[in-house]
Amino acid sequence: MKDSTQTVQSVERALRIMECFTLEKPQQTLGELAAQTNLSKSTIYRLLATLARCGYIKQDDVTQKYSLGFKLFNLGAVVAGNMSLRDTALPFMKKLCDELSETVDLNIIESGQRVCIEMVESSEQIRNIVKVGQRNALWVGASGKILLAHLEETERCRILEDANKLHQLPVEIGVLEKELDVIRSQGYVLAIDDRLKGSFAIASPIFNHIGKLIGGVTAAGPIHRLSEERRPFIIHSVMFTAYKISEAMGNSDVNSHYPMLKRL
Incomplete structure (x- = not known):
């Protein structure tokens, strides 16, 4: 942001309040927070009430002191999980990019969408460009599609039914489900002229230590x-990269997730 006029004052103040809580002093009184933020007690009280209602702040019934809520713990776990995946995957992604001379990206599911959280760009003059933070529908x-195919069935059905009600799906649910069945059985998906005309993309899923889908490369x-x-070389390289990332993330049953590797 270029200047303070572009910020929302109430959000900025709420963040200043939350930053007052530390490991050394995890509980604070209203007066202590006012002294540290230079805000009035009435302003702080209103902000604390809002944060508490949303689960970001809690108040002890006995001492009346405030502390951070468990909602922040949940958000921190999401960040930590994604950062761990990014840190683990990046060396493998760089190696894959060197081998193929193609752009390699890492994606997760967030709020029912596909989100790119890391990218290694090809050095070729003509190349695909993917932006970190870019969001797209899961069925495109x-x-x-590699993420949608490997989602738990109940979650996948919910996402597809919601999209179908809004007339967002390019085909009927039954047709798409058959395509997803094939993707699951082979452990990869090849898309040509799908999201971007004149391009191809090959993706494979990544699983964590308990065999749960956590992303795709x-x-x-x-x-x-x-x-x-x-084509077979690229498919094998992408699948093997996903295999190695899953293995590095602690997946001990990694062979079962990539049945096509032995055939390619």
Whole structure:
């Protein structure tokens, strides 16, 4: 942000209050928070009431002191989990990019959408460009479909039914589910001219130590670099990269998730 006029004052004040809580002093009184933030007690009280209602602050019934709520713990766990995945995956992604000379990106599901959380860009003059933070529907493109296919059934059905009610799906649910069945059985998805015309994308899922889907890795490039001779090599390379990332994330049953690796 360029200047303070672009900030929301109440949000800024609420964040200042939460930053007062530390490991050394996890509980604070209303007066202590007022002294540290230079805000009036009435202002702080209103902000604390809002934060408490949303689960970000809690108040001890006996001491009347305030402390951080468990909602922040949940959000921190999401950040920590994603950062761990990014840190673990990045070396493998760089290696895959070097091998294929194609752009490689790492994606997760967040709020029912596919979100790119890391990217290694191809050095080729003609290349796919993916922006970190970019969001897309799960039923479009290789990166989204690989995540949608490996979601737990109840969650997948909920997302598809909601999208169907809003007339967002490009095909009927039954047709899409058959496509997702094939994707699950082979452990990868190949998309051509799907989200971006003139390009291809190949994606494979990533699983954690308990076998739960946590993300997907994708290699993408212009269609003229996807020859029939080169296609099996790219598919194998992407799947093997997903395999190695899952293994590094502690998955001990990694072979069961990538049945096609032995055939390629």
